[in-house]
Amino acid sequence: MFWKKKRSRSTKSRLPWTRFIGPGVTIVGLLSLLGFGVGKGVDFSKLDTDLVSASTELDGSTVTTPIVGSGKRADRIRIASFNIQVFGEKKSSDPNVMGVLASIMTHFDLVAIQEVRSPKSQPVQRLVDQINASGGQYASIVSPSLGRTSQTEQYAFVWDVTRIRMIPDSSYVVSDPEDRMHREPMAATFQSIVAASSGRSGFKFTLINAHTDPDEVLHDGPDNELNVLDDVYLSIREYEYARQGEEDFVLLGDLNVDREHLYELGAIHGIESVVGDVPTNTAGTKVYDHILVDRATTSEFTGTAGVIDFVKDLNLTKEQALLVSDHLPIWAEFSIYEQPAFAAVATRPSSSAPQR
Template sequence: MRMFSALNLLMLSVSYGATLKICSFNIQSFGENKISKPEVVDVIIQCIARCDIMLIMEIKDGRELAFPQLMTKLNSRYSSRRNEYNFVISDRLGRKSYKEQYAFIYRKRLVSVRDVYQYPDLQTGDEDVFAREPFVVWFSSPRTEVKDFVIIPIHTVPEAAVREIDELFDVFEEVQQRWTSENFIIMGDFNAACGYVPKSQWNNIRLRSDSSFLWLTDDSVDTTVKQSTNCAYDRVVLHGERMIQAIKPSSTEVFDFKTEYGLTEQQALAVSDHFPLGFTMGSVQRRGRRN
């Protein structure tokens, strides 16, 4: 009996949470034109369904009709009692007439949204740095070891990539003061390669020079569809000890839907010029107290 109890205590002293696959996808110029093409929508839906949280970028739909149609198609294909998708979406963001939206699609049974915050980009003396200000979302994840985390998304303007990536440090600090979460993911289309961020500029980017941030994606990863390009545009950056422990760098993947679904380059480019980028938040081992 004593041995049985000891074994049970040992088993209880180590517990593991569920895993969560988190992704980002710049669906180039997503709007009514793309949603009208079944073969394109089919690929987009399959990409989304691979993930538990999917950040969608470059929603460019002035009438705001395409994204609701995408959600209807997604839920009609994959929804069940155990698998149903919900979303949060930003206002249309941008300067003058050019506007985009960020959206997060997530599995309701795994995560929920605690709060959202549209970064105002109004710092005194440093106003209007971002063309598309981050739409920040605080997620609750009761089934994983990291119970809550914040995602800061970004789609930079290529020509302003260095300044916008650096300014994400200020966004992080403001959100950290605003909310109590210690777990942060900064992700999206940074345009952080191919001439937009010269090597000489990396030391001037606080998000890179501050050692408390972990970059899951290095400068050699290729997130572009065209065979003629090799650019690490899309990135993932982590902050928070627990968050960093929960994600293995080896889980980071660029999902090549062109190869996976047997598409030509032209067919793949009809979907997007970016591949989705994803990673898995695993469980953090918890050890009980030894006597």
């Protein structure tokens, strides 16, 4: 049985007087620091204008996703997942690296972050401050520290408050009394903001932010964390449907396996890893990160998804890229409006608590 426990910490967005000084400056600083310059042919505006995405394969057909520009479409939202490797005091105190991270973040309306390592959530607050210093209006929420060892981690959500709102009191970390997962997932419900004049409702959805232990996903069996995450997903789905009639759920994060090894999680009826088989590590060799969507119930998904390869975009070496992360951000696009589901959720509980 999974149940809610400690609430997450929320940080309010604010606009400092330095709003016009930000990621554009620090990207140049990072590249200069690492031995790059204008004369070397680096396009410093790459992350702010034309982030190149990869193609994905859905339902046996190849779908090439368009280039993601810095402008956000009025009728779409972009949801991303990013494992910012060991995102702690050292990394968040480096203005050059933080500039790159902030520039990446501003291309998305909502980002699920894994591997935050600071019990006071300062790295996430600094990232939000960096974004807002350039004119953004972002907020964040951070989970409690999670893990069996002294190397605990936190999850976070960061979002654009002009386009997304978090449903009050909707965030929680699932309880795992049998200790089946090293880091229990974090869930929260959000809704896109639409004009009242549209006469339509904003897309409301629940995100499940997950980071598996790489040592506990190697072999199929009851102890494999992928065979626990299906219980988590189904329990949250049943609980949120009973509580608020929610039918749209997205599980995203660093699962440390490719989509052929999602095991029981990948066997849930209708669920798809929409980014596909595109490598998600900076070395370009492994698929670790996923955005899982039930396309039968979440018709808001547009079929557009991809990976942001900031290594190629900024012409970085492996060593330079690792200053940012060993993972690439992945993303998927959804309609900003609530859409009718193609099919009803298969299991609808009679109780208010998630059951296994």
